[in-house]
Amino acid sequence: MNKEKKIKSSIIIEVAALFLIGVIATGILTYICEKDLSDKSVKKQITIHAGDIAGEVRSAVSEYPAWQWLIRYWYSHPDIMEIEYDTDFDVQSQTAEKCRLFSSQHPELQLRYLDEAQCMALSAEDQRIYAEITYSWLITRINQIKRSYHVNYLFCVVSEEPFDRQFFLFSGADPGAVRGTDYEEVYPLGNTVSVTESQTQAMREAVQNSSHLADAGKYVDYYTPLWSFDGHHVLIGLTYDLSDLREAIEVQTRTGAKLAILNQFALSAICLLLISLFILRPLRRVQFSIREYKKTKDSRTIAPELSLISSYDEIGQLAEDVSDMAMEIDDYVGKIRSITAEKERISTELSLATRIQADMLPNIYPAFPDRPEFDIYASMDPAREVGGDFYDFFLTDEDHLCIVMADVSGKGVPAALFMMASKIILANNAMMGKNPARILADTNAAICSNNREEMFVTVWLGILEISTGRLTAASAGHEYPVLKRGGGDFELYQDKHGLVIGALETARYREYQLQMEDGDKLFVYTDGVPEATDAGNSMFGTDRMLEALNEAGDGSPQQILAHVRKKVDDFVQGSEQFDDLTMLCLEYRKI
Numbered sequence: 001m002n003k004e005k006k007i008k009s010s011i012i013i014e015v016a017a018l019f020l021i022g023v024i025a026t027g028i029l030t031y032i033c034e035k036d037l038s039d040k041s042v043k044k045q046i047t048i049h050a051g052d053i054a055g056e057v058r059s060a061v062s063e064y065p066a067w068q069w070l071i072r073y074w075y076s077h078p079d080i081m082e083i084e085y086d087t088d089f090d091v092q093s094q095t096a097e098k099c100r101l102f103s104s105q106h107p108e109l110q111l112r113y114l115d116e117a118q119c120m121a122l123s124a125e126d127q128r129i130y131a132e133i134t135y136s137w138l139i140t141r142i143n144q145i146k147r148s149y150h151v152n153y154l155f156c157v158v159s160e161e162p163f164d165r166q167f168f169l170f171s172g173a174d175p176g177a178v179r180g181t182d183y184e185e186v187y188p189l190g191n192t193v194s195v196t197e198s199q200t201q202a203m204r205e206a207v208q209n210s211s212h213l214a215d216a217g218k219y220v221d222y223y224t225p226l227w228s229f230d231g232h233h234v235l236i237g238l239t240y241d242l243s244d245l246r247e248a249i250e251v252q253t254r255t256g257a258k259l260a261i262l263n264q265f266a267l268s269a270i271c272l273l274l275i276s277l278f279i280l281r282p283l284r285r286v287q288f289s290i291r292e293y294k295k296t297k298d299s300r301t302i303a304p305e306l307s308l309i310s311s312y313d314e315i316g317q318l319a320e321d322v323s324d325m326a327m328e329i330d331d332y333v334g335k336i337r338s339i340t341a342e343k344e345r346i347s348t349e350l351s352l353a354t355r356i357q358a359d360m361l362p363n364i365y366p367a368f369p370d371r372p373e374f375d376i377y378a379s380m381d382p383a384r385e386v387g388g389d390f391y392d393f394f395l396t397d398e399d400h401l402c403i404v405m406a407d408v409s410g411k412g413v414p415a416a417l418f419m420m421a422s423k424i425i426l427a428n429n430a431m432m433g434k435n436p437a438r439i440l441a442d443t444n445a446a447i448c449s450n451n452r453e454e455m456f457v458t459v460w461l462g463i464l465e466i467s468t469g470r471l472t473a474a475s476a477g478h479e480y481p482v483l484k485r486g487g488g489d490f491e492l493y494q495d496k497h498g499l500v501i502g503a504l505e506t507a508r509y510r511e512y513q514l515q516m517e518d519g520d521k522l523f524v525y526t527d528g529v530p531e532a533t534d535a536g537n538s539m540f541g542t543d544r545m546l547e548a549l550n551e552a553g554d555g556s557p558q559q560i561l562a563h564v565r566k567k568v569d570d571f572v573q574g575s576e577q578f579d580d581l582t583m584l585c586l587e588y589r590k591i
Contacts, residue, residue: 015275019268027261046240047213050222053149054211054236057156058226060141064134068227069116071234073131074169075158078190080128084136095136098129135189139170146172152219153239155187160232163203167192169234207233282315286322297333299326360420362393365558373466373591374401377557378584379565381577388415388457389526389580390423394430401464402430405478405524405584408457415455422447422457422501436461436474437511440501444476448505456502460524469516469588474509476501479530482523482549483514490523490549492542518590523549523560528581532568535575540568557585 061067074081084094099111105126109118111133119127146154155171171186187193195203198214199221205212206223213222219239226234286309289302296302302323309319367376378391388408396402404426408415425446429439439461447457460481462473473481477500484490498509516522525545532540545564552563561583568581 016268016272019272023261023264023268026264027257030257030260046220046222047211049149050151050213050238050240051211051224053145053151053154053238054222054224056145056149057142057154057236060138060145061156061226063112064138065113065115066119068229069119070131070134071158071169071227072229073119073127074135074189075167075232077128077131081132081135081189083132083139083189095133098133102126102129102133135170139172142170142172143174147174151238152241153186153237155237155239156226156234157237158232158234159203163200164195165192166195166199166203203233203235206235279315282309282319285309286315286319289319289322289326293326297330299323299330302326360423361390367393368395371466373589374464375557375587375589376401376403376584377561378582379561380580380582381565382580383411383528383577388412388419389528389582390419391524391582391584392423392427393584393586394427396430396433396463399466401466402427403462403464403522403524403584403586404430404459405461405526405582406457406459407478407526407528407580407582409455411580414453418453418455418457422459426459426461430461430463435511436463436472437509440474440476440498440509441507444499444501444507444509445505447502451502454502456500458500458526462522462524464516464586464588469520469590471514471516471522472511473514474498474511476507476509479525479527482525482546484521484523484549484553486517486519490521490546490553492546516588518588520588521553521557521560522586522588524584526580526582528577528579529564529568529583531579532572532581533575533578534572540571544571557587560585 061071064070082094102111103109106122111130114130119130122130142154142156151172153171156169157166158169159166168187168191169189173186202212202214202221202223205214207225207228211222211224213220215221219241222238222240223235226236228234285305289305292305293299293302303326306319306323309316361380362378365377368374376393378393380389380391382389388411390404390406390408392402392404394402404423406419406422406426408419408422410418422443425443426439429442434442440459443459457476458478459476460473460478461476462471462481464471473495475495475497477497480492480494482490483493493514495512496510499507501507530540530542530545534540544567548564548567549560551567552560555563564583565581
């Protein structure tokens with residue numbers, strides 16, 4: 001239970017940590033987005049507001065039909081002009097005096113409606129007076145526009161490529177303002193100043209795109225073109241001080257971000273509660289059921305717990321799948337237990353069959369310790385628990401030794417059963433004193449009479465007359481015997497084969513005779529010896545078998561068989577044995 005609580009706490013902490021990270025990230029993004037939206041909104045409003053002001057300035061300038069001539073004149077003669085900056089429109093004494101003097105000299109002209117041709121016709125002195133009068137009227141109007149629109153700074157400048165300097169035509173001032181040369185103050189006509197890189201870029205963008213809004217520290221600059229002449233660009237400029245506004249925006253943005261974060265914390269707490277109730281709690285039930293099943297190995301103990309999860313979502317399906325899986329595991333384990341028990345039973349019976357089969361074959365050596373006339377030894381290694389090969393040797397009387405080497409078709413239990421029946425029938429016929437050919441014929445007839453499985457067996461059978469050394473033998477399709485004479489080598493004796501036993505009931509067999517002398521040896525075997533196969537699918541073969549026999553030719557029958565088996569094992573190098581391997585060796589001694 002402690003472990004379960006620890007895992008539960010860990011999941012909640014992990015989910016809570018993820019929510020916390022999400023809340024912080026969302027708060028930061030909310031702050032950035034709101035601030036960006038606020039800045040964009042402010043700039044949009046400033047652009048609209050500045051456009052309206054620039055329109056008023058254009059209207060004020062264009063009220064004079066000769067406004068283009070006036071701009072060129074102001075730009076060309078700033079040093080000779082005497083201008084009143086700080087008085088109201090109605091009480092400009094110097095300007096009023098200039099108006100009376102100009103009107104007395106040119107009663108036919110209306111000051112506000114002179115066109116460029118009329119200006120050009122005036123004398124140089126009258127041109128100066130007219131330019132001073134209109135400039136004073138215009139600057140008064142510009143001051144009114146500035147105050148009515150509450151703009152921080154309103155001006156008109158002339159600049160040219162590379163836009164690194166500004167020539168001031170006019171700029172608006174508040175009542176009583178001192179016209180100086182600082183950035184925050186207004187500039188008189190003709191004042192030329194160097195500009196920052198951002199202002200240079202702003203003027204260039206305005207000339208190319210009709211207007212431009214750019215940040216300049218705590219200010220925002222707006223430029224829009226008024227007119228161009230001789231490579232000079234006349235631009236209307238406005239400057240807004242956004243310090244207070246941006247501070248208010250910052251406070252409002254922070255407040256909004258805090259409220260968003262608090263809302264998200266509340267939403268996260270609700271989500272965590274819902275996750276705990278509808279996800280973690282059902283998952284803990286599933287987890288508890290799985291652990292309980294690990295202990296009990298019984299699906300019936302967890303079915304009630306899992307049935308409490310009645311949701312139809314993935315967790316409900318998971319609980320149902322766990323319950324079904326536990327029942328399937330129970331069923332599978334039961335089947336495995338039954339199969340294991342059956343397998344153990346079969347294994348026990350096969351082990352017993354292996355011992356019975358081994359006991360059915362002669363396996364006590366020396367086999368005939370009181371008969372010095374011969375020495376005999378045999379071995380049988382089945383490919384499976386039980387095999388189909390068999391050998392046999394027994395005395396039919398005091399002077400006759402019967403030797404049998406046989407190989408039943410197939411492997412395993414069927415071959416072993418067929419082998420046992422064949423061995424008994426052969427032995428019974430041999431004990432009746434029959435010759436080898438008759439023994440094979442009668443055995444074949446007996447087996448064919450009831451052989452529905454159509455199995456067969458190859459047999460080599462020989463009867464040695466011990467007193468004379470005469471060996472009478474017959475073969476039912478078996479491997480050639482190998483004979484060693486005196487001090488010679490082992491050589492195959494290619495006898496005449498008859499039909500395998502079990503194939504045809506009327507089959508007949510021919511026998512032949514060999515004369516055994518003192519020291520002669522006989523080796524008979526099944527095809528498991530020459531057909532033993534290595535990993536490369538190569539066979540041991542008859543030649544290697546003869547070579548192995550001759551290497552141990554002077555040894556006893558037991559030594560010879562042990563040496564051949566070693567050579568076979570060395571050749572196959574651990575590859576699986578596919579066939580039974582059976583051998584028998586007889587040494588004759590003439591007494």
